[in-house]
Every structure is written in structure tokens, then in C-alpha cells.
Amino acid sequence: xxxxxxxxxxxxxxxxxxxxxxxxxxxxxxxxxxxxxxxxxxxxxxxxxxxxxxxxxxxxxxxxxxxxxxxxxxxxxxxxxxxxxxxxxxxxxxxxxxxxxxxxxxxxxxxxxxxxxxxxxxxxxxxxxxxxxxxxxxxxxxxxxxxxxxxxxxxxxxxxxxxxxxxxxxxxxxxxxxxxxxxxxxxxxxxxxxxxxxxxxxxxxxxxxxxxxxxxxxxxxxxxxxxxxxxxxxxxxxxxxxxxxx
Amino acid sequence: xxxxxxxxxxxxxxxxxxxxxxxxxxxxxxxxxxxxxxxxxxxxxxxxxxxxxxxxxxxxxxxxxxxxxxxxxxxxxxxxxxxxxxxxxxxxxxxxxxxxxxxxxxxxxxxxxxxxxxxxxxxxxxxxxxxxxxxxxxxxxxxxxxxxxxxxxxxxxxxxxxxxxxxxxxxxxxxxxxxxxxxxxxxxxxxxxxxxxxxxxxxxxxxxxxxxxxxxxxxxxxxxxxxxxxxxxxxxxxxxxxxxxx
Numbered sequence: 001x002x003x004x005x006x007x008x009x010x011x012x013x014x015x016x017x018x019x020x021x022x023x024x025x026x027x028x029x030x031x032x033x034x035x036x037x038x039x040x041x042x043x044x045x046x047x048x049x050x051x052x053x054x055x056x057x058x059x060x061x062x063x064x065x066x067x068x069x070x071x072x073x074x075x076x077x078x079x080x081x082x083x084x085x086x087x088x089x090x091x092x093x094x095x096x097x098x099x100x101x102x103x104x105x106x107x108x109x110x111x112x113x114x115x116x117x118x119x120x121x122x123x124x125x126x127x128x129x130x131x132x133x134x135x136x137x138x139x140x141x142x143x144x145x146x147x148x149x150x151x152x153x154x155x156x157x158x159x160x161x162x163x164x165x166x167x168x169x170x171x172x173x174x175x176x177x178x179x180x181x182x183x184x185x186x187x188x189x190x191x192x193x194x195x196x197x198x199x200x201x202x203x204x205x206x207x208x209x210x211x212x213x214x215x216x217x218x219x220x221x222x223x224x225x226x227x228x229x230x231x232x233x234x235x236x237x238x239x240x241x242x243x244x245x246x
Numbered sequence: 247x248x249x250x251x252x253x254x255x256x257x258x259x260x261x262x263x264x265x266x267x268x269x270x271x272x273x274x275x276x277x278x279x280x281x282x283x284x285x286x287x288x289x290x291x292x293x294x295x296x297x298x299x300x301x302x303x304x305x306x307x308x309x310x311x312x313x314x315x316x317x318x319x320x321x322x323x324x325x326x327x328x329x330x331x332x333x334x335x336x337x338x339x340x341x342x343x344x345x346x347x348x349x350x351x352x353x354x355x356x357x358x359x360x361x362x363x364x365x366x367x368x369x370x371x372x373x374x375x376x377x378x379x380x381x382x383x384x385x386x387x388x389x390x391x392x393x394x395x396x397x398x399x400x401x402x403x404x405x406x407x408x409x410x411x412x413x414x415x416x417x418x419x420x421x422x423x424x425x426x427x428x429x430x431x432x433x434x435x436x437x438x439x440x441x442x443x444x445x446x447x448x449x450x451x452x453x454x455x456x457x458x459x460x461x462x463x464x465x466x467x468x469x470x471x472x473x474x475x476x477x478x479x480x481x482x483x484x485x486x487x488x489x490x491x492x
Contacts, residue, residue, distance in 0.1 A: 154400030158429035162474050163481055175484050183404035199489065211490035219487050226484055228408050234476030235409055238421050241465050243445065244457035 001190035002151035004033060004048035005160070005177055006117040008129045008141045010167050012202040013119050016177040017048045018151075018185075020192035034196045035060050036207065037077055043122040044205045045077060045086060046198055050151035051114025051134070058097045059114070063090060083120060083128040087138055090118045095136030115150045120200065127202055155187045156180035170199040170209060175223065178213065182224045193220065247436035248397035250279060250294035251406070251423055252363040254375045254387045256413050258448040259365050262423040263294045264397075264431075266438035280442045281306050282453065283323055289368040290451045291323060291332060292444055296397035297360025297380070304343045305360070309336060329366060329374040333384055336364045341382030361396045366446065373448055401433045402426035416445040416455060421469065424459070428470045439466065 004017040017033040031053060038044035047063070049056035066076045066089075080086035094116060101112040118138075119129035129141040131148040141148060146166055149157065159180050168176070174197055184191045193215035201208040213220045250263040263279040277299060284290035293309070295302035312322045312335075326332035340362060347358040364384075365375035375387040377394040387394060392412055395403065405426050414422070420443055430437045439461030447454040459466045 152400075154398075154433070155404050157433045158401050158404075159477065159481075161433055162477055171486060171489060172481075174487055174489060176481060178487065179481065179484070187400070187403045187407055197489075207492040209489035209491050219485075223484055223487070227480065230476075230480030230483060231405065231408055234473065234480055235418075235422060235425065237476060238425070238469055238472055239465075240417060241420055241424065241469070243417060243420060243443075243455035245455050246453040 001188065002033060002050035003153065003156065003181060003184050003191040004050055004117055004150050005147060005156075005180065006046075006048060006119050006129050006141075007147040007164070007173060007177075008119070008127060008166070009146075009170070009173060010202070011170060012204075012208065013046070013121070013127050013129060013200040014170060014173045014177070015046050015048055015117070015119070015198045016174070016181065017196050018181065018191045019194050019196065020190060021053050022190055023053075028192075030192075030194070032196055034198060035064075036198060036210075037063070038205070038207070039078055040206050041123070042205055043078065043120065044200055044207070045118065045120035046200070047090060048117040048150065049114055050116070052112045055094070055097050055101070055112050055114040056116070059090070059094050059116070062093050062097065080122075083122055083125060083130075086120070086122070087118050087128075087130040087132065087140075090116060091132045091136045091138050094132060094134065098134055117148050117150055121202070121205055123205055127200070152184055152188050152191050155184040159183060170201075174199070178220060178223050179227050182220070182227065186224075193217075195220070247434065248279060248296035249399065249402065249427060249430050249437040250296055250363055250396050251393060251402075251426065252292075252294060252365050252375050252387075253393040253410070253419055253423075254365070254373060254412070255392075255416070255419060256448070257416060258450075258454065259292070259367070259373050259375060259446040260416060260419045260423070261292050261294055261363070261365070261444045262420070262427065263442050264427065264437045265440050265442065266436060267299050268436055269299075271435075274438075276438075276440070277303075278442055280444060281310075282444060282456075283309070284451065284453070285324055286452050287369070288451055289324065289366065290446055290453070291364065291366035292446070293336060294363040294396065295360055296362070298358045301340070301343050301347070301358050301360040302362070305336070305340050305362070308339050308343065326368075329368055329371060329376075332366070332368070333364050333374075333376040333378065333386075336362060336376075337378045337382045337384050340378055340380065344380055363394050363396055367448070367451055369451055373446070398430055398434050398437050401430040405429060416447075420445070424466060424469050425473050428466070428473065432470075439463075441466070
């Protein structure tokens with residue numbers, strides 16, 4: 001499994017992804033699930049992926065090749081005229097890779113499925129964030145739904161639902177995401193550190209900050225510990241409930 | 247969907263269940279998913295159920311009939327010699343009801359599946375709590391795994407994992423459960439109030455407290471609001487993270 005989140009803030013876009021992949025329970029590896037393409041100042045795109053690693057790596061490689069070879073007859077991500085067209089290119093590539101596996105004898109196509117978060121900005125238009133389904137269709141984030149999660153989304157969702165604010169600073173957003181990821185990692189073995197993050201400031205078409213929190217990163221461990229203590233205090237501070245004795 | 251939790255505390259057993267059932271998204275009803283049988287002072291059993299409502303109601307009705315009619319040739323729950331035998335009876339009944347649906351032409355038997363939490367105490371032995379699978383096998387709670395969840399378990403799990411303590415008072419346990427259920431209800435439409443709860447004090451074989459929190463219960467609403475505020479404060483109180491600028 002996997003856990004990835006993309007957010008649209010007033011200040012720009014924020015992405016975070018874990019790095020654990022597993023084929024069965026005894027074959028666990030670390031792979032980066034975040035990929036960025038950019039022409040600084042003109043456009044920047046980031047993709048997060050969850051699902052079959054063969055599928056998502058193929059999608060990224062295909063998009064990458066199409067990015068590098070300008071002679072390629074396929075439309076290139078870096079020349080897409082709009083974020084919508086860029087998202088359509090990613091979605092078509094995802095659907096194409098999944099479809100290519102079908103004739104190989106595997107009837108349960110869900111095995112090859114993958115879901116992606118794709119976001120970025122092209123100079124002259126607003127930052128956009130999309131959730132791309134394995135079927136190749138996608139939805140766009142809006143003020144009502146300003147973040148997308150993929151993978152093992154449920155454990156870390158309540159805190160996002162409650163604490164997301166679109167006027168957060170990047171640092172606050174990353175802190176919120178660390179709490180959401182920490183809650184997920186505490187409850188589920190298939191999501192694991194290191195955690196990659198990326199912040200794109202609005203209208204700069206440049207990476208504002210990016211990096212990785214290792215599992216033993218003091219910042220991550222401190223946040224996990226202080227958050228645990230704070231939750232306990234918050235529980236202790238709740239008003240009593242009257243139980244109906246029988 | 248459904249969300250139910252059973253806990254083993256030093257002080258006894260605590261159960262909570264939601265009441266929402268849905269067949270599709272446009273057919274939503276309220277059903278109690280908690281059932282108790284008791285011979286006060288001698289034995290008390292409680293079952294929580296998640297899954298196909300037809301299946302779980304059949305299981306409860308069968309167990310109920312076998313409880314009432316002492317002339318019934320089937321073994322009755324109220325004469326089971328031990329908690330283990332009682333759990334086996336519940337598990338066998340569950341498997342039997344699911345198996346009966348199979349020849350009806352539905353091949354995807356998961357449609358009729360259900361999972362149950364079953365707990366209680368018989369005078370002279372310890373309180374016990376079991377998680378019963380649709381296949382009719384079951385596991386017992388232990389000091390390492392002192393609570394079971396069924397249904398839509400993920401949203402409300404992180405707070406249980408972090409804050410469960412076996413020496414909690416009943417009131418603290420119910421408060422923790424209200425937070426766990428509130429987080430789930432905020433994130434998922436298929437879990438909904440009213441919430442039923444039941445506390446069984448160790449070695450009394452009697453209900454210590456039981457009741458229902460309606461969705462507009464001031465206690466539930468107050469806890470939800472104060473918890474939201476406390477989470478926000480806890481987030482604000484986290485140490486800053488240093489983002490690596492690029």
C-alpha cells in the first residue's frame with residue numbers, strides 16, 4: 001500500500017508521499033513515489049502514485065521519455081498547453097499502461113491498477129490539482145475539496161478533514177501532513193518512512209522546498225511524541241459523560 | 247457499513263456500536279447492532295455485528311430463539327459451559343447462516359458476509375472478548391490486543407491505538423470511544439448516530455451502564471467540538487519543522 005496527499009493552499013501546492021512498497025508481506029522495499037517535471041519559471045508538475053509499482057513506474061517512465069525526447073511524436077508533458085491537457089496526458093498514459101497488461105492473461109485487472117495525484121502550475125493560469133483514476137478519468141480539486149489522498153487514506157483522514165485550512169503556511173501544512181502520516185504509520189504496516197515532501201509556491205513555477213523525513217528523523221519523532229502526549233491531554237480535558245447506570 | 251468496538255478493561259467490558267445501515271447509498275436505515283443476553287449474576291453476553299443485515303439479524307434471531315426455547319435441541323447460549331463454547335456457538339451460527347445463502351444463486355458470497363464481536367463473562371471465569379469471522383473461526387482478545395473493531399475501522403483506529411489504557415474507568419473508555427466514533431462519522435457517511443453503549447463490570451455478570459447517544463445529544467456534540475478545538479491547539483503547539491528550501 002501507499003499513502004500520498006496533495007493539497008491546494010492559497011500559497012501554492014504541497015505534496016507528501018511515503019516510500020514503502022510491498023509485494024506480499026515479506027517483500028518490502030523503498031521507492032520514491034513522487035516525481036517532478038519543471039521548466040523553472042514556466043511550468044512545474046508533480047505526480048504522486050499509489051497502486052501497482054510496475055504500472056506507476058511505467059507511467060512515470062513513459063511521461064519522462066516523452067518529456068525528454070522532443071522529437072517524440074506523442075504530446076509531451078512539457079509542451080501541454082494547459083494543466084487540464086497535462087492531466088489528460090498523464091491519465092491517458094495511466095490507462096494505456098493498465099490496458100497493456102490485460103491481454104497478458106491476468107483477468108483481475110485490479111492487480112495492475114494505480115491511482116495518481118497530479119498537480120502543478122503553468123505560467124498564466126492558476127495552480128491545479130487532479131486525482132486520476134485507473135480508468136483514465138480524473139477530478140480537479142476545488143475550494144470545497146482542496147486536498148486529495150490516495151492509497152491507505154482512512155487512518156490519516158480525520159485530522160486532515162478537521163484541521164486543513166487553505167490559508168496555512170507551507171510549514172504548517174507539512175506539520176499537519178506529518179501528523180496524518182504518523183497516525184497512518186502507527187496503524188498500518190504498509191505505509192512507512194522515509195516521507196518525501198514538496199512545496200510549490202504559487203506563481204513562481206519553482207520548487208519552494210523539498211526534502212525527505214527519514215524514519216529516525218528527530219523532527220518526525222518529536223512530532224509523533226508530542227502529538228501523542230497532546231492527544232492524551234486533549235482526551236483528559238474533555239468534559240465527563242454521564243453514563244446511564246442500569 | 248458499520249463501526250463497532252469492544253474493549254477489555256481491568257474493570258470489565260465496554261461495547262459501542264453505531265446504528266446506520268445502508269443498502270446502496272439511497273436506502274439508509276437505523277438498526278441497533280448490539281444485542282445482550284444475560285442471567286444476572288450468572289452470565290452475560292453481548293454481540294456486536296457488522297456486515298449484511300440479513301445475515302446478522304438471522305444470527306441474532308437464531309441465537310435468541312435458542313436462548314428462549316429450552317426445549318430446542320440445539321445448544322443454547324445461556325447453558326454454554328464456557329465463554330469459549332458460547333463464542334463457538336455464535337461462530338457456528340454465523341457460518342451456518344452465511345452458508346445457507348450460497349445455494350440461492352449468489353456466487354459472490356462476500357455479499358452475505360458478516361463479522362461479529364462477542365464478549366461477556368460466565369461466573370467463575372474471566373471476562374472474555376472474541377472477534378468472529380464469517381468463516382466461523384474466531385480470535386480472543388489478550389493483553390497485547392485488548393480491543394477489537396469491526397466495520398469501518400480505520401478512521402477511528404489511530405486514537406484507540408494511541409490512547410487505550412487497560413486501567414481506564416468506564417467513563418474514560420466511553421469518552422475515548424465517542425472521539426473514535428466522532429472521527430469516523432466526520433469522515434464516512436456509512437457510520438452514523440445514534441451510538442449505543444454498554445459497560446459490564448467485571449465479576450458482577452450485570453450491565454453496569456448502558457444507553458444511547460443520539461446525534462444531537464449535547465454530550466456528543468460538546469465532545470466533538472471540544473475535541474476539534476483541542477486538536478487544532480495540539481497542532482499549533484507542535485514544534486516547527488525546518489523545510490529544505492530549494
